[in-house]
Amino acid sequence: MTEIFAGMNKQEKIAILALAVTCSGIAYLMWQLFFATGVLASGTMPEGVRDNVAKLFAVLILGFMLIRNFGSGPLEDERDRQVKAKGMEAGYFALVLQLVVTGVAVGSDAYASYIGSRSSAWLEMYLLLCIAVSVAANYAVKAFHYWRDRR
Amino acid sequence: MANDIRRLRFEHGGMTQQALADACGVTRQTIIALEAGRYAPSLELAFRLARAFGVGVEDVFRWEGE
Numbered sequence: 001m002t003e004i005f006a007g008m009n010k011q012e013k014i015a016i017l018a019l020a021v022t023c024s025g026i027a028y029l030m031w032q033l034f035f036a037t038g039v040l041a042s043g044t045m046p047e048g049v050r051d052n053v054a055k056l057f058a059v060l061i062l063g064f065m066l067i068r069n070f071g072s073g074p075l076e077d078e079r080d081r082q083v084k085a086k087g088m089e090a091g092y093f094a095l096v097l098q099l100v101v102t103g104v105a106v107g108s109d110a111y112a113s114y115i116g117s118r119s120s121a122w123l124e125m126y127l128l129l130c131i132a133v134s135v136a137a138n139y140a141v142k143a144f145h146y147w148r149d150r151r
Numbered sequence: 152m153a154n155d156i157r158r159l160r161f162e163h164g165g166m167t168q169q170a171l172a173d174a175c176g177v178t179r180q181t182i183i184a185l186e187a188g189r190y191a192p193s194l195e196l197a198f199r200l201a202r203a204f205g206v207g208v209e210d211v212f213r214w215e216g217e
Contacts, residue, residue: 009178073172078193079181149184 008146010067011080015087015142017063022136025056029129033122045121053128083145091138098130152191153213156182159204175199 005013032049068075076084105111118126160166168182175182175196184190185200192200201208 007179009180011178012180073178074176077177077181078196079177079184079190082190146180149180149187149189151187 007150009073009080010071011076011083012143012146013067014064015139015146017067018060018139019136019143021056021060021063022132022139025053025132026129026136028052028056029125029132033125033129043119043121045124049125083142086145087138087142090141091134094137095130095134098133102126102130153188153215154185154211155213156200156211157186159206159211163204171200171203174203 008016032046036046106115156171160168160171168186169179172179172182176199177196181190181192181196185192197208197212201211204211
């Protein structure tokens with residue numbers, strides 16, 4: 001495992017870190033939005049939710065800075081830029097798909113009342129979830145390409 | 152686009168992927184992707200690789216046509 005990690009370039013390490021952090025965020029937000037019995041659905045933001053999301057961002061930023069400043073090799077090269085382009089394509093596609101699905105749901109009779117009854121705090125977390133899913137898609141595609149390069 | 156990077160590395164004193172990457176200003180990951188045929192380099196990188204081996208670009212890369 002340490003050999004595999006040592007053989008990774010900086011962009012691959014960043015991709016894996018970001019994927020782990022965003023997947024944790026997605027799981028947390030989905031729990032809060034759809035399964036937790038707190039007040040998020042109909043009232044104000046429960047205590048600590050914003051703090052927990054901010055902590056995940058802080059882990060991501062700290063990890064990025066550590067990876068960037070330590071270790072040998074360039075931060076990115078031409079192959080990394082190609083992989084980044086593929087990742088961004090996937091991320092934008094995921095974001096557009098979520099927006100279209102949400103738009104259709106809001107406009108449909110079946111879901112309009114459900115979404116209309118949600119609080120502003122719920123909607124805030126839902127939009128954050130959409131962004132997190134898009135970012136996760138971006139880094140998942142990057143991690144896949146780096147993994148496939150070694151095959 | 153095929154290449155002989157791996158063979159040329161062995162012929163040049165068993166040059167490591169990391170050493171070649173450092174000589175060309177790219178990551179070892181990029182050299183791995185090149186050798187696996189998963190990445191076609193830019194013209195600049197192709198020339199850097201050829202210079203690292205002291206040969207011409209056509210001695211490193213081959214266009215296999217359609």
